[in-house]
Amino acid sequence: MNKIEQIQRWLADNGQDIALITDPKTIQYLTGFYSDPVERVLLMAIFKDQEPFIFGPALESEAIKDTGFSSPVYGYLDHEDPWVMIADQIHARNTDDSHFAIEKSQLQVERLEALQQVLPNADFSANLTPLIEQMRLIKSADEIEKLKIAGKWDDFALQTGFEAVQVGKTEDQIAADLQYALMKNGIMELSFPSLVQAGPHAAEPHGATSENKVQNNQLVLFDLGTVWDGYISDASRTIAVGKPDEKSMDIYQVCLEAQLAAQEAAKPGITAEELDKIARDVITKAGYGEYFIHRLGHGMGMSEHEFPSIMAGNKMELQPGMCFSIEPGIYIPNVAGVRIEDCVHITEDGCEPFTHTTKELRYIEQ
Template sequence: MNKIEKVQRWLADNDQDIALISDPKTIQYLTTFYSDPAERVLMLVVFKESDPFLFGPALETEAIKDTGWTSPVYGYLDHENPWKMIADHIKAKNTNHTKFAIEKAQLSVERLESLQQLFPTSDFSANLTPFIEQMRLIKSNDEIEKLKVAGKWDDFALQKGFEAVQAGKTEDQVAAELQYALMQNGIMELSFPSLVQSAAHAAEPHGATSEKKIENNKLVLFDLGTVWQGYISDASRTIAVGKPDEKSMDIYKVCLEAQLTAQDAVKPGITAEELDKLRET
């Protein structure tokens, strides 16, 4: 059973007719096609008992087909009303369009109201988001391989960052070098802006890479990740420039011990909360 079929099974099991999927990341997860439509409309419509269709800007239709998507694709131009067009395509395929499941965590109120105006007697109360989240928790072998590739490029980027570090360089310069090395190898998307933070600046959780110059005998924190075919890596590492003082090394050792303790305790069935409590002890 593929991912679309799992959504169709959920619709049948939950007495729903149609799933309206509006989150670009969910659409990518289910179809492999990704685009950020910005102010435009991108929607995957999944029917309980017939083929789905993808709807989006006309300038994206060929790119959708290039992914291998074999079900219908419909595009619209900026002067056209996308919601009416979606409604027309649904009505052409389904006469019992009474119960819609939506992604409540993503679909805006304004867009929901646009749909409700076109389907005034329909029910939009079903929330598809928890089911999609549960689906994404369990990775297929293919997904695991993609995560491994993303992790491999994360390791590559970290190594390039380590090699770039030297006293007198700014954090920005080190981040730029590791990101350029990724781009030279075709890795164009990062999980988030790479963080390189040195000395006391490294104590700011989720801070920002800055123009601060790296000092000798200090620690440097890296936090970065890469994206491979929609799958994301994320790793943090700390290195030393020269020989940091005893207090800095004590802090490093405490953090390392907590991390290793949690790693050793990982096993099927244990919760993240339980691991976090182990780390604190």
């Protein structure tokens, strides 16, 4: 049973007639075609007992067909009303009042209202998101191979970034150096903007690379990701420039112990919340629990953040093929921040990381 057939089976089993897919990543997962249409409309309609169609900007039609998608593809011009045209195609296939399943986590309210206007008798109450999350949860061997290749390029990016570090150089300059090296090697897409944070700036876990300059005797945090054939990598490392103070060195060693403990424990049968607790207990025991302010990890694959969350309260048991990050962090304001991260996939008896850059503290002498 292929992916579209799985959705058709779910529609039939749940009393639904049509699934409307609006997330570009989900369309890519189902068809191999990816485009970010920005303000334009890209939609895939899957019927429980008829062939699907894709509707999108006319300028994308040939690219969709080039993926090998053999069902109808309909394009619209910018001056045309896409919602009326979508409704016309649905009415041509389905004359009854219909039950629609939508991706509630992805469909904008404005677009739902547009659908309700052109399909006034339709019921849009069914949520397709949990099914899509479950389908994308367990990666195939082919998907894992793509994630491995993305991970190799992440290792390359980390190494290049380390070599670019110099006292007096800005975070922006270091990020530019590593991104240029990736581009020269044909890697044109990143999972997210490269993050380089030096000294106390690294205590902002969702900060941004800036004009902040690297100084001697401080830690520098890297969080980098690349994309290979639609699949992402994501890894974090923290290195030392000169000889940082004892507090910085201590939080590094505690964070490393937590990351290694969780990665060693990741295997089929353990729950997501149990894995989070293993890392969190290490950090709490060392006296830094209040500074570990996020979940241990997030799912990953075609998107940087996917289902599931590795966090307290999630009792889902890990299964072979699940892919997620293990990234404890300790962030002490005005002092330093440390995060150490590998993304892994669960195997039959443990886990394997997608990145292999050493996690022992690396020193850059200046």
